[in-house]
Each structure stands twice: as structure tokens, then as C-alpha cells.
Amino acid sequence: MKRALVCGAGGFIGGHLVNRLKSEGYWVRGVDLKYNEYGNGNADEFVIGDLTDPVICRQVVEGGFDEVYQLAADMGGAGYIFTGENDAAVMHNSALCNLNMLHAAQQAGVKKIFYSSSACMYPEYNQLDPDNPKCSEESAYPAAPDSEYGWEKLFSERLYLTYQRNLGITVKVARFHNIFGPQGTWKGGREKAPAAICRKVIEAEDGGTIEIWGDGKQTRSFLYVEECVEGVRRLMESDFSGPVNIGSEEMISINDFAKLIAEISGKKITIKNIPGPEGVRGRNSDNALIQEKLGWAPSHSLREGITKTYHWIAEQAAKEVELA
Ligand code: NAD
Ligand code: GDD
Numbered sequence: 001m002k003r004a005l006v007c008g009a010g011g012f013i014g015g016h017l018v019n020r021l022k023s024e025g026y027w028v029r030g031v032d033l034k035y036n037e038y039g040n041g042n043a044d045e046f047v048i049g050d051l052t053d054p055v056i057c058r059q060v061v062e063g064g065f066d067e068v069y070q071l072a073a074d075m076g077g078a079g080y081i082f083t084g085e086n087d088a089a090v091m092h093n094s095a096l097c098n099l100n101m102l103h104a105a106q107q108a109g110v111k112k113i114f115y116s117s118s119a120c121m122y123p124e125y126n127q128l129d130p131d132n133p134k135c136s137e138e139s140a141y142p143a144a145p146d147s148e149y150g151w152e153k154l155f156s157e158r159l160y161l162t163y164q165r166n167l168g169i170t171v172k173v174a175r176f177h178n179i180f181g182p183q184g185t186w187k188g189g190r191e192k193a194p195a196a197i198c199r200k201v202i203e204a205e206d207g208g209t210i211e212i213w214g215d216g217k218q219t220r221s222f223l224y225v226e227e228c229v230e231g232v233r234r235l236m237e238s239d240f241s242g243p244v245n246i247g248s249e250e251m252i253s254i255n256d257f258a259k260l261i262a263e264i265s266g267k268k269i270t271i272k273n274i275p276g277p278e279g280v281r282g283r284n285s286d287n288a289l290i291q292e293k294l295g296w297a298p299s300h301s302l303r304e305g306i307t308k309t310y311h312w313i314a315e316q317a318a319k320e321v322e323l324a
Contacts, residue, residue, distance in 0.1 A: 001025060001026070001027050002025070002026050002027070002066045002067065003026065003027045003028075003029075003063070003064060003065045003066050003067075004021050004026045004027070004028050004029075004065060004066065004067045004068070004069060005028075005029050005030075005031065005060060005061060005065045005067070005068045005069070005105075005110075006018050006021070006028060006029070006030045006031070006041075006043065006069045006071065007031050007032075007051055007060075007068065007069065007070045007071055007072040007097070007101055008031075008032055008069075008070070008071030008072035008073065008116075009028075009030025009031060009032050009036070009041050009043055009046065009071075010030065010032030010033065010034045010035050010036045010037075010041070010046075011032060011036070011071060011072070012179070012181075012183060012184040012185060012225065013071055013116070013176075013179055013225060013228060013229070014030065014032065014036075014041060014069070014071045014072075015036045015038070015040030015041030015183055016040065016041070016181070016183065016225045016226065016228075016229050017041075017069060017071070017229050017232060018030055018040075018041035018042065018043045019040070019041060019042065020229045020230075020233060022042060022043075022044075024233075027044050028043045028044050028045075029043060029044065029045040029046070029047065029060065029063075029065075030043035030045070030046045030047070031046070031047045031048075031049050031051065031056075031060045031072070032046075032048065032049075032072065033048065033049075033050055033072075034048070035048070036183070038183045038316075040183040047059075047060050051072050051096070051097040051100060051101050052092075052093055052096035052097055052100065053100070054100040054103070054104065057100040057101045057103070057104035058104045058107070058108070060104075061101075061104045061105050061108045061110065062108065064108075064109075065105075065108070065110050066110075066111060066112065067110070067111070067112045067113070067114070067236065068101070068105045068110050068112070068113045068114070069113075069114045069116075069232070070097070070098065070101050070102065070105075070113060070114060070115050070116065071116045072094075072097045072101070073093075073094040073097065073116070074086070074089055074090045074093035074094050075090070075094070075118075075149065075190070076185070076189065076190030076191070076192075077190060077191055077192030077193060077196065078192070078193070078213065078276070078277040078278060078279050079189055079190070079191070079196075079213075079276070079277055080189060080190045081120070081147050081148075081149040081279075082146075082147055082277035082278065082279050083277050087147075087148040087149075090148055090149050090152060091148050091149075091151070091152045094149075094152050094153075094156070095152055095155065095156065098115070098156040098159060098160075099159065102115075102159065102160060102163055102169075103163075105169065106163055106167050106169045110169065111169070111170055112169070112170040112171075112172065112236065113160070113163075113169060113170070113171055113172070114172045114173075114174070114232060114235070114236055115156065115157065115160045115171065115172070115173045115174075116174060116176055116232075117153045117154075117156065117157045117173055117174060117175045117176070117243060118149070118150065118153045118175060118176055119135055119175050119176065119177040119178070119245065119247060119283055119285070120145055120146075120147055120149050120150035120153060120279075121140060121143075121145050121150045121151075121153040121154040121157065121175065122134075122135050122139065122140060122145065122150075122175075122283075123139070123140070123141075123142065123143060123144035123145065124144050124145065124146035124280055125144055126139055127146075127280035127281060127282050127283050128280075128281050128282070129281065129282055130217055130218055130219040130253065130281045130282035131219070131282065132282065133219065133251075133280070133281075133282035133283050133284050134286070135177070135245065135247075135283060135284060135285060135286050136286040136288065136289070137175070137242075137243055137244060137245060137286070137289050140154070140243075146279060146280055147279070153175075157173050157243055160173055161173070161241070164241065170241070171241055172235050172236055172240075172241055172242055173241065173242040173243040173244070174231065174232060174235055174242055174243070174244055174245075174246045175242075175243055175244065175245050175246065175247075176223070176228060176246050176247065177220075177221055177222075177223055177245060177246070177247025177248065177283065177284075177285040178192060178193070178194070178220055178221065178222045178223065178247070178283075179222075179223050179224075179225050179228045180192065180194035180195060180222050180223070180224065180225065180305065180306070180309055181224050181225030181226065181305060181308070181309050181312075182225075182308060182309055182312035183225075183312070184225070184309070186198065186199050186313045186316060187199060193220065193222075193254060193257065194222050194257075194306060194309060195309065195313060197210070197212070197254075197257065197258050197261050198261055198306070198309060198310045198313045198314075199313055199317065201258075201261050201262055201265045201267065201269055201310075202265070202310075202313060202314050202317050203317070204267065204269055205267075206266075206267040206268060207267070207268050208267070208269060208270070209269070209270040209271070209272050210258065210262075210269055210270075210271060210272070211272050211273075211274045211276075212254055212255060212258050212271050212272070212273050212274070213254075213273075213274060213275070213276025213277060213278060214254065214273060214275075214276060214278040215255075215273050216253060216254045216255030216258070216271060216273045217253050217254075217255065217281075218253065218254050218278055218279075218280070218281050218282065219251050219252065219253050219254070219281070219282040219283065219284065220251070220252065220254065220257075220282075220283050220284075221247055221248040221249060221250055221251045221252070221283065221284045221285050221302075222248060222250075222252075222257075222302055222305070222306070223246065223247050223248040223285070223298055223305075224248075224298075224300050224304070224305030224308075224309075226300075227248075227298040227299075227300055228246055228298075230296075230298075231246035231290065231294075231296075231298065232246065234294045234296055235294065238293065238294055240293040240294065244289050244290050244293065244294075245285045245286055245287060245289065245290060246285075246290065246298070247284075247285025247287070247298070248285055248298050248300075248302065249284060249285050249286070249287050249297075249298075250301065250302045251282075251283075251284040252302065255271055255273070257302075257306075258271050259271070260302070260303065260306065261306060261310060264303075264306065264307050264310050265310065285298075
């Protein structure tokens with residue numbers, strides 16, 4: 001039986017990844033600062049631990065692991081990473097998790113480690129035109145991410161690749177593009193646009209108004225979490241190291257996205273664009289490389305994924321109302 005350590009297993013993607021590995025017959029240990037708040041991710045063993053501490057990293061990787069998945073990070077949506085207020089915490093916490101966990105895994109003789117980077121590492125100068133952003137893997141340099149979160153991701157990608165070059169551990173690096181789905185953060189300040197807009201629509205009356213940050217013409221693509229996990233597993237099983245985009249190519253403006261969610265809700269909703277943290281003007285995954293190297297690319301429709309997500313958030317919101 002293969003053994004996997006999932007770092008960040010108490011989080012959104014980590015929880016889904018634990019389920020996927022279990023369904024493939026892995027024995028899984030999860031580690032995180034917290035348990036998954038929605039009970040997602042049924043690991044064989046779950047350790048509450050802080051991966052900024054090198055002693056904890058050494059302890060959690062003990063016991064012999066075939067694979068480590070490093071997803072632990074101090075992260076959030078635009079309201080968390082683009083305000084500037086959390087920059088020191090993001091860089092310090094995430095860089096330490098990466099430095100310590102990678103080193104501990106290599107020292108413990110782990111053969112293969114996965115690292116979750118982000119599309120936020122791409123240069124801002126290629127993402128100024130909302131209708132024509134460029135996010136192909138080779139466009140990463142000259143580097144100019146628009147956030148400290150993106151700079152930390154870029155540093156850590158390079159860190160992982162040095163361990164592969166100099167110390168022999170096999171490394172896999174993916175650049176995730178805005179992952180969404182059930183069991184994702186939907187309130188509290190770290191939620192990304194898909195969950196935030198679903199929540200706003202759910203909270204609005206029929207005929208009401210929701211606030212959308214920016215002019216709403218900024219573009220993004222969003223990837224359903226099951227496809228993200230599929231991409232991670234395919235990358236791990238391949239002989240390609242990356243970095244490679246794991247994202248959707250179905251780009252949409254944020255106002256059109258809000259209209260789609262309003263349509264799914266069945267409510268008549270008016271959009272009010274207000275100032276807020278925006279990030280890049282345009283972003284879309286470029287899936288040429290993943291298609292070439294893995295013979296696969298995400299293909300599910302945004303409508304399908306956001307419909308499931310909308311209904312899951314509506315259930316969570318209803319439970320909160322019942323409890324109040
Ligand atoms: P998440 O916030 O739900 O999960 C990250 C988990 O890491 C959290 O549960 C958190 O408690 C844990 N963590 C943070 N600091 C820790 C520490 N010091 N020790 C132990 N655990 C710690 O985020 P997610 O959406 O599941 O993202 C997973 C990974 O994918 C992250 O590295 C993130 O940067 C990356 N990523 C996500 C997206 C996305 O759209 N969700 C996009 C690009 C990259
Ligand atoms: N979060 C949020 N909440 N965003 C909103 C809202 C809202 O109520 N209204 C409009 N937006 C706009 C933001 O201003 C931004 O322009 C766009 O929706 C997308 O915001 P997010 O989904 O929060 O973040 P992002 O796409 O800029 O960055 C995310 O994806 C990266 C990978 O592609 C983040 O999750 C990063 O952490 C991640 O690495």
C-alpha cells in the first residue's frame with residue numbers, strides 16, 4: 001500500500017486530495033494547523049501541527065512516505081492577498097512551510113514531492129489586457145508578480161527545483177488557477193470570487209443588489225476542484241516535473257460570472273460595481289503544455305461546477321441561519 005503525506009489537509013484542496021488518494025487505496029496522513037471545518041478529507045491519521053516549525057516537519061514525515069503533497073500555505077482570495085495587510089504573514093508562513101517541509105522530506109528519503117504554486121506568480125505586465133492575458137509557462141520571466149503571495153510562490157517553485165537538481169528528490173510543480181468547489185472557504189475574508197459571489201447572491205433578496213469589486217470587466221478562469229485533483233494525480237504519475245498550469249481556459253469577466261450565478265439562483269439581481277482589491281486585469285490558464293506533457297487538460301464547464309458550488313454554499317448558509 002502506498003503512503004502519502006498531505007500537508008494542508010485541513011484546507012480546501014488538501015481535503016479533496018485526501019479523499020482522492022484514499023479512493024486510490026493510499027494510506028494517508030494529513031497535517032494542518034486545523035481540522036477541516038466541513039469534515040472533508042478522511043485521512044487515516046491527522047496531525048495538528050505547525051509546519052513553520054522544522055521539528056514538526058521532521059516528525060510528520062517519519063514512518064516512510066512514498067509521496068508528499070505540500071499544499072500548506074497562508075492564502076486567500078483578493079480580499080486577503082491584495083490588500084497588502086497580510087504580506088509579511090503570507091511570505092513568512094508560506095516560505096517557512098516550504099523550506100522546512102521540503103528539507104524534512106528530502107532528509108527522510110521521500111522519493112517524490114508535489115508543490116502547489118499559483119498563477120499569481122505570472123508577471124503583471126502580461127495580464128493588463130482583460131481580453132488577452134498571457135499565462136503560458138515560459139512567460140514567467142522576467143518575473144513581475146503583482147503580489148507578495150505570487151513572489152513567495154515563485155521563490156518556492158525555484159526552491160523545489162533546486163532540491164531536484166542538487167539532492168535527487170523528484171519534484172512536481174503545478175500552478176493552480178483559481179480553484180473552486182464545495183467545501184471551499186465561502187466567508188470570513190479569505191474567500192475567492194466564486195464562493196464570495198455565490199454567498200452574496202444567496203444573501204440577496206430576489207430583485208436585490210450585490211456589490212462586485214472593480215468595474216467587473218476584469219477576467220479570470222476558474223477550475224472545479226475535482227479536476228484540479230485529477231491534474232495533480234496525473235502530474236505525480238507522469239515523468240514531467242513542471243511547472244505546469246492546472247487551470248481552466250474558460251475565461252469570463254467577473255460581472256458576467258456574477259450574472260451566471262444570479263441566473264443559477266433564479267433571482268433577479270442587480271450588480272453594483274464598487275472599489276475593492278482587484279489584482280490583475282485579466283487571467284486565463286494556457287493549457288497547451290499540460291495537454292502536450294500529460295495528454296490531458298481540464299474540460300468541465302464552469303456552469304456545471306458553479307451550480308454544484310452554489311447549492312453547497314446555499315446549504316451552509318441555511319444551516320447558519322438555523323443555528324442563529
Ligand atoms: P486553504 O487555505 O484551504 O488550505 C491551505 C491550508 O494550509 C489551510 O488549511 C491552512 O490551515 C494550512 N496551513 C497554513 N499555514 C500552515 C502551517 N504553518 N502549518 C500547517 N498548515 C498550515 O487553501 P487551498 O485553496 O486548499 O490551497 C491549497 C494550496 O494551493 C495552497 O498552497 C495555495 O496557495 C495553492 N493555490 C490555491 C489556489 C486556489 O484557487 N484555491 C490557487 C493557486 C494556488
Ligand atoms: N474574493 C472576491 N470577493 N473577489 C471579488 C469580489 C468579492 O466579493 N467581487 C469581485 N471580485 C473580483 C476581485 O476583485 C478579483 O478581481 C476577481 O474577482 C477574482 O478574485 P479572487 O477570486 O478573490 O482572486 P484572484 O483570481 O485574483 O486570485 C486567486 O487565484 C489565484 C490563482 O489564480 C487567489 O485565490 C489566489 O490566492 C490564487 O493563487
